[in-house]
Amino acid sequence: MPNSFLVPTKVVAGAGSIASVGKETGAFGSRALVVTGRTSARESGALDKCLTSLAAAGIEAAVFDGCDPEPPLAAVDAASETARRHRAEVVVAIGGGSAIDVAKAAAAVPPGESVVPYFRGGKPLRGPGLPLIAVPTTSGTGSEVTPNAVLSDPGTRTKASLRAGDWMFPKVAILDPELTLSCPRDVTVAAGLDALCQAIEALVSQGAGPFTDALALDAAAMIAHSLPRAVEKPSDLKARSDVHYGASMAGMAFASARLGAVHGIAHPLGARYGIPHGLACATLLPHVMRFNAENEEARSKYAVLAGRLSWAPPGALDAEASRMAVEGLLKLMHRLGFEPTLRQWNVSTSDFGAIADASLPSGSMKHNPRAMSREDVIAILESACL
Template sequence: MNHLTLRGAKEIIFGSGTRLQTGQQAALLGGRALIVSGRTAMQRSGTLAELGACLAEAGVASSIFAEVEAEPSLDTVDRGREAFHSQQCDLVIAIGGGSALDVGKAIAALAPCPEPVSHYFAGVEIPGQGRPCIALPTTSGTGAEVTPNSVLTNTAAAEKASIRGHCLLPEVAIVDPELTLTCPPDQTAFSGLDALTQAIESYVSTGANPVSDMLCEESIRRIAGSLRRAVADGSDREARESMALGSLLAGLALASARLGLVHGLAHPLGALYGLPHGQVCGALLPHVMVYNMRAAGPKYARLARMLGLGADASALVGWVEALVHDLGAQLNFAAAGLSEVDIPAIVPPTLASGSSRHNPRPVDEAGVRELLATLIA
């Protein structure tokens, strides 16, 4: 390890009830906020009304852009930027799952830029610092509240990829586990598997470092001890709190260590077949771990020992498979549409992905084909 760069939100606030600090944090950043969320859940649960009242109490006016869909499109970001300008906002408050946070971060980062988001999606560096964003996750999964990227989809080309840049890091992350209490069981399972995958991939990535290792180990320990409980009983506050912290720690780890081949493959597979990101991650993880065994075996073995599975690295693969099964999150890729015919379309974006480039075993075309073949065998 020669170099180490750590990234995260400028301020990270964690704990039950901390969402009520959003008003005072927002007041430090401006007088008018654009609240960015998904289309229904936050409105139905009363969370947006509570947030608006909390902002008003702190003297911050707000408008709502509740138009973020699953696997959000470039068009949604551009419409959010228009709302930001037409409402004369100073900051974004993004509240929701990974999609809402990614869109909110992108609206804030690109607010001062004249070009449409497609310009930056094509790889052009985002200039400047953007506008401030406060991120409040309502799922325990992506860690997007502390990461410098935003995953978006060009729907016309079925292309899913990240835009990246320092300006995508939120100013403030407020992680309130109470916001996850109403997350339904399937979303709890999928987002938890995303967090687990991110922690395991960061742990063995070529960017792993002593700080990210520490974050990953604590993240994995927490997820292992609480994900089944959070899915079985969403009102289990202790499990929800542990999952929220586990997810945050995985996000902090990946912000410096990056990810691996699961995420390199998950984006094209998710875009082609419209599959939930976390479910795809959980289904791919055991296959990628087998692929990586020769490069990452000792670190998998260290995790196996930490979880009380013995000293055999392959025990960790079995443990992940059993967890995915117990959560009812199995995925049959062939039944979802994956076939030999699609492989030529999946290989190039997988090889181009920054995640794949951080995989512990180098990824080449033959390796991706070998792995895809195991998914449809």
């Protein structure tokens, strides 16, 4: 299929780059809504740094701090209402992927309206919405450089990506790896594994092309190489930087290439059992890779990744090297203290049919390199329980 590539988001990267949030935001207005999580950005001092920079640039800020992980639609409506009352001209998101996704959706929905009819698919969302400046404090979703907002709908027990057009890309992403130094171990692991899955899915996606391949391959290699160090020595700024920039590069890759079956299945699975997104993805990844390795192009790309990470020796045949890619990932997860099995969340095999039915229509599933049937999804879920 033809492929396209777009990264309209300006990236400002480097240790201490949070200090530029005022200047970058000021280019879009003088009244800002700042969207963040309930505690972490406040406790780490990241929110203070952000507000100080905004104040120094003469920007009046209102803070909405009601973002939880796996954010529900109600959080978007509450943030959007705060923006309306504050007469915000620009939205600044500082936090993990949830805060950025809530901010992105709140910036996109017309003032005074609820996100619900747009999310449930009946109503087309038209831009341009409010401009968004995204400052991630975790290294995972890549939401700072994508037009997607992943939201949960408790009313229908669904989790899906709201993506209405290229106008939903953030205007600026500020990538300050110092903001991730205080990220707790469990969040570093789960977010890092999500980013790694996203890089690998973008690499083999049907929408992949040479531009996304370059980003996805480098992203996967940087994250796989440096994530253990970032977990074992959290103050290591070089390791933190590799994982932080790698996560954004993976986001740039999948924003254009799209994802695959891991994400197609992980969304309904995670929504049903409350499994942290990155861990649901990591658990499915080895099984989906073994399935996809029957596809020649995907197998060859897994082999390139294994070679790049020295997980496979030079000259190894694709079939052998792609098996080594899976083995390398399993060893990496083990080193991170994560064992990829669905048993730990007490999933019930009687749900697998419903999860398969919910996963098949997703955009991610349609971009998987090898077509997957309902029976294939169920077989993957069963193998992930072992």
